Amino acid sequence: MTVKPTILTGDIQDILDGLKHKPGALLPILHALQDHYGFIPSVSVPMIADALNISTADVQGVITFYHFFRTSRGGKTTIHICRAEACQSRGSRETETYIKQKLDIDFHQTTDDGAFSLEPVYCLGNCTCGPNLRVCDDIHARMSKERVDDLLTELGREAG
Amino acid sequence: MSSIKVYVPTDTTSVSLGADKVAAAIKQQAENNKVAVDIVRTSTRGMFWLEPLIEVETREGRIGYGPVEPHNVDALFTAGFLEGGDHPLRVGKVDDIPWLAEQQRRMFRRLGATRPTSLDDYHETGGLKGLEKAIHMVPQAIVDEIKTSGLRGRGGAGFPTGIKWQTVLDCSGSEKYIVCNADEGDSGTFADRLVMECDPYSLIEGMIIAGLAVGAEQGYIYLRCEYPRAHKILNQAIETAYAEKILGDSVLGKGKRFDLEVRLAAGAYVCGEETSLLESLEGKRGLVRAKPPLPAIEGLFGKPTIVNNVLSLTAVSDILATSGGEYQALGVGRSTGTMQFQLAGNIKRGGLVEVPFGISLEELLYDYGGGSASGRPIRAVQVGGPLGSYLTEAEFDTPMTYEEFTEIGAVLGHGGIVVFDDTVDMAQQARFAMEFCAAESCGKCTPCRIGSTRGVEVIDRIINNEDREQNIELLHDLCDTMDAASLCALGGMTSLPVRSAIQYFHIDFEKEPEVNP
Ligand SMILES: Cc1cc2nc3c(=O)[nH]c(=O)nc-3n(C[C@H](O)[C@H](O)[C@H](O)COP(=O)(O)O)c2cc1C
Ligand code: SF4
Numbered sequence: 001m002t003v004k005p006t007i008l009t010g011d012i013q014d015i016l017d018g019l020k021h022k023p024g025a026l027l028p029i030l031h032a033l034q035d036h037y038g039f040i041p042s043v044s045v046p047m048i049a050d051a052l053n054i055s056t057a058d059v060q061g062v063i064t065f066y067h068f069f070r071t072s073r074g075g076k077t078t079i080h081i082c083r084a085e086a087c088q089s090r091g092s093r094e095t096e097t098y099i100k101q102k103l104d105i106d107f108h109q110t111t112d113d114g115a116f117s118l119e120p121v122y123c124l125g126n127c128t129c130g131p132n133l134r135v136c137d138d139i140h141a142r143m144s145k146e147r148v149d150d151l152l153t154e155l156g157r158e159a160g
Numbered sequence: 161m162s163s164i165k166v167y168v169p170t171d172t173t174s175v176s177l178g179a180d181k182v183a184a185a186i187k188q189q190a191e192n193n194k195v196a197v198d199i200v201r202t203s204t205r206g207m208f209w210l211e212p213l214i215e216v217e218t219r220e221g222r223i224g225y226g227p228v229e230p231h232n233v234d235a236l237f238t239a240g241f242l243e244g245g246d247h248p249l250r251v252g253k254v255d256d257i258p259w260l261a262e263q264q265r266r267m268f269r270r271l272g273a274t275r276p277t278s279l280d281d282y283h284e285t286g287g288l289k290g291l292e293k294a295i296h297m298v299p300q301a302i303v304d305e306i307k308t309s310g311l312r313g314r315g316g317a318g319f320p321t322g323i324k325w326q327t328v329l330d331c332s333g334s335e336k337y338i339v340c341n342a343d344e345g346d347s348g349t350f351a352d353r354l355v356m357e358c359d360p361y362s363l364i365e366g367m368i369i370a371g372l373a374v375g376a377e378q379g380y381i382y383l384r385c386e387y388p389r390a391h392k393i394l395n396q397a398i399e400t401a402y403a404e405k406i407l408g409d410s411v412l413g414k415g416k417r418f419d420l421e422v423r424l425a426a427g428a429y430v431c432g433e434e435t436s437l438l439e440s441l442e443g444k445r446g447l448v449r450a451k452p453p454l455p456a457i458e459g460l461f462g463k464p465t466i467v468n469n470v471l472s473l474t475a476v477s478d479i480l481a482t483s484g485g486e487y488q489a490l491g492v493g494r495s496t497g498t499m500q501f502q503l504a505g506n507i508k509r510g511g512l513v514e515v516p517f518g519i520s521l522e523e524l525l526y527d528y529g530g531g532s533a534s535g536r537p538i539r540a541v542q543v544g545g546p547l548g549s550y551l552t553e554a555e556f557d558t559p560m561t562y563e564e565f566t567e568i569g570a571v572l573g574h575g576g577i578v579v580f581d582d583t584v585d586m587a588q589q590a591r592f593a594m595e596f597c598a599a600e601s602c603g604k605c606t607p608c609r610i611g612s613t614r615g616v617e618v619i620d621r622i623i624n625n626e627d628r629e630q631n632i633e634l635l636h637d638l639c640d641t642m643d644a645a646s647l648c649a650l651g652g653m654t655s656l657p658v659r660s661a662i663q664y665f666h667i668d669f670e671k672e673p674e675v676n677p
Contacts, residue, residue, distance in 0.1 A: 026443030068427035084347030089505035128510030137388035
């Protein structure tokens with residue numbers, strides 16, 4: 001995983017200046033910030049409000065409405081687990097329980113060593129090959145317990 | 161000697177099953193063996209149980225091998241697969257596989273055949289024909305062609321596309337928008353993704369035609385952020401379309417402007433609802449708007465807006481390239497054309513089945529699907545996404561049309577079919593439906609926001625055998641309230657999976673509760 005950069009208001013301003021002229025610019029801005037930092041830094045909120053001429057409450061309201069945006073730094077790797085029906089029909093409930101036990105965290109939490117965060121997701125569109133997980137932009141299919149072990153090992157943490 | 165063409169797919173599913181590793185292994189082995197191999201990255205055929213399916217160009221046509229894992233590559237070379245040689249993974253001539261050959265693919269006719277972002281491949285396979293025709297037509301004539309086709313929106317509600325377009329065309333003013341709904345939130349659906357990853361120009365073409373039809377110069381594709389690969393491919397295709405003057409200030413050099421941009425969603429299911437989507441595009445929370453005003457009249461930024469599903473717009477390219485009449489002749493009654501059925505979940509041969517409306521679930525589940533993946537009996541099937549009813553074997557012979565499904569209290573929705581075997585606990589599925597509604601409610605209506613949370617609690621009490629009868633009654637009352645007083649289908653249709661689960665699978669609500677040690 002790449003190390004996320006330190007938060008500099010100059011960088012944030014550059015992102016804002018590049019996007020604020022778009023019609024309906026708020027979501028593109030939030031995506032750009034999260035892409036860059038891995039989350040939406042709190043210092044950016046008043047800056048966004050200022051750039052778009054809306055209130056900080058408006059910005060905050062939008063950030064909290066959408067599941068994808070996060071306001072704190074997560075683990076080095078975030079694992080999104082599909083919880084939707086097609087994956088359920090292929091055993092995702094067991095996979096979900098297994099990963100939670102293995103990492104000893106619940107959804108929206110990060111392991112003590114800061115290696116992994118866990119988030120739910122409702123469908124990754126790979127619905128014939130569940131249970132599915134997403135790590136960065138990669139989708140991992142047919143995630144049995146064995147394949148979860150392999151993946152976690154591959155992601156830099158000894159299974160067990 | 162000229163090099164041998166080997167086709168390896170690049171879509172999400174194939175890659176999730178190892179297609180990139182297989183491509184690398186073939187390249188390596190070819191180098192070792194000093195044979196000239198040209199690895200062409202195409203897309204999937206939508207036969208997911210065979211992925212990664214690799215195809216070799218031979219004199220007889222493309223011969224397929226699948227599912228291939230990297231460790232099979234050595235043996236494939238030994239078996240002479242580059243000349244179509246025999247091997248246990250050989251599936252024969254791909255175009256002749258009955259699962260594929262018996263479909264009537266129109267929206268998906270390029271699936272697996274072309275390189276997704278190659279405009280040349282698109283053109284050579286009949287792409288841009290519809291647009292080349294439409295650019296010489298007056299707007300009303302384009303709208304009339306769509307009306308003649310009988311095309312109904314593929315996003316779920318099945319609204320006639322031609323009528324929607326007429327409303328936007330009839331609005332005065334020059335600022336209008338074409339919005340493509342690519343939020344594809346229903347579990348068990350991936351057809352929109354397949355179009356965007358495998359044949360992006362067919363969507364782009366459909367959007368430009370829509371722009372010409374109603375006089376709009378700006379389009380947006382609202383794409384769910386769970387589809388990173390579709391995002392990348394769409395952006396590449398759009399860039400090429402600009403460079404080739406298909407998009408921009410003079411479409412095909414004929415002086416009409418159309419601009420197109422992809423906007424990423426942020427993980428809210430309700431933003432697939434068209435007015436919530438528009439709020440989101442405007443940079444707001446995705447609160448559902450009351451209708452009227454219709455988006456066709458007051459849509460994005462208050463301007464007349466077409467909101468159409470990915471496949472509706474893809475079908476438009478096909479209809480203009482052929483004719484509205486030809487399209488209308490397919491299907492049954494007012495369900496015209498072909499439908500994208502997506503066989504998903506616990507199914508042996510899952511994937512994309514495009515056939516005219518009217519096929520039965522029975523045929524889809526057994527003739528195409530081959531039964532469950534686990535080999536156990538199929539017990540329940542959810543059609544039409546998380547707001548669709550659970551069906552049992554008794555309904556499997558129902559013809560799949562909008563009308564027939566309404567008749568049995570079910571929905572076709574976006575065509576997703578999720579299969580469960582006999583290990584499913586339907587009380588848990590009913591609970592999940594309520595849980596999902598609670599998690600995804602936009603919060604505007606109390607019955608949806610609060611009712612769904614209550615619903616989870618009530619179902620938990622039923623599962624735990626606390627005053628079962630009263631709680632089942634209470635659950636029905638709750639469903640009634642949600643049905644009656646919800647602004648959109650999220651609150652208004654969560655009752656479908658819940659009630660159908662109780663009705664058809666009541667024994668799952670009568671079990672001894674599990675005792676936690
Ligand atoms: C909760 C909810 C979610 C929806 N999600 C989608 C979706 O993901 N994609 C889609 O095309 N339509 C979705 N719809 C339907 C849209 O509101 C709308 O009917 C559709 O985009 C219109 O396009 P069409 O006429 O081409 O189908 C959803 C509706 C509701 C109520
Ligand atoms: S039914 Fe639910 S999701 Fe739909 S508008 Fe009401 S609160 Fe929002």
